[in-house]
Amino acid sequence: MVDLSSDLGFLRLKNPVIAASGTFGYGLEFQPLYDLSQLGGLVVKGLYFKPREGNPPPRLAETPCGLINSIGLQGIGVEAFCQEVLPKLALLETAIIANVCGEEEEEYARVAEYLSRHQGLAALELNISCPNVRAGGKCPAQDPEATYRTVKRVKQVSPLPLITKLSPNVTDITAVALAAEEAGSEAVSLVNTFLALAIDLESRKPKLGNVLGGLSGPAIKPLALRMVFEVARQVKIPVIGLGGIFSYQDALEFMVAGASAVEVGTANFVNPLACPEIIKGLEDWAESHGLNRLSEIVGSLKV
């Protein structure tokens, strides 16, 4: 029997596979398909304090090897989440992680504080890629100082472990990762989507109602892998890698690049059984390679 567990220090996952935010609903939608307790963890759709309608449609555009979305963080808000969803998720034997959003620093803190008062969450994932209205639509993840301030503020109000989710839409992602670490984040996850544009040629209009969207899926995998590699070499806290993971081989590449755990996003849309299939693939691979613990491969890239 191979030990698949991933010890993040603040949290021990039974295996390194986590369903990514926004691609797995609030988790319960996938319950009829398989036992969610198989997962290492699941991150729910991003939560602002109040319910949100999101961006105008169309909100999805397919590209040859990726998906551009401009959902705009539609969501039910923290109150409905804590009353209607969290009690059911808390019964599962997997790490439940809430994805925290905010239009400004104070909203991040309010959301985190509210969530922390309820039982059932293993950690918070801070989605600092939300556009900040006060900063003219810039997101905190695009600026190390804003990242530091936001993480610090959330740490003041929430005792839950914090995973700061980084945006790839920056020149130097390691500077932002280091700022999150310095402010007390227990881990970083990367990457969120890449800003992208899809055009309908005949109408010469953008395909998405919001004009721009975020690209995810296989197209971004090599870029995300590079960023995970760079960040893992710089920070001491665990790195959770994501971006285009569709197979167990993809997951292994992220781990070899330095990720202690991985998140699976767009793959869930293509194959709703992607996560359990990746977990099984990791187990078989580790067994066939004579490993006692899968975590032995983390950061093992030979350079």
Ligand SMILES: Cc1cc2nc3c(=O)[nH]c(=O)nc-3n(C[C@H](O)[C@H](O)[C@H](O)COP(=O)(O)O)c2cc1C
């Ligand atoms: C439709 C859709 C909705 C998403 N919503 C969120 C969200 O609410 N919060 C968040 O942090 N990331 C969100 N993401 C980003 C994913 O969690 C993930 O970071 C990104 O898609 C890259 O991983 P992937 O290529 O495996 O999908 C969303 C992605 C998609 C495709």
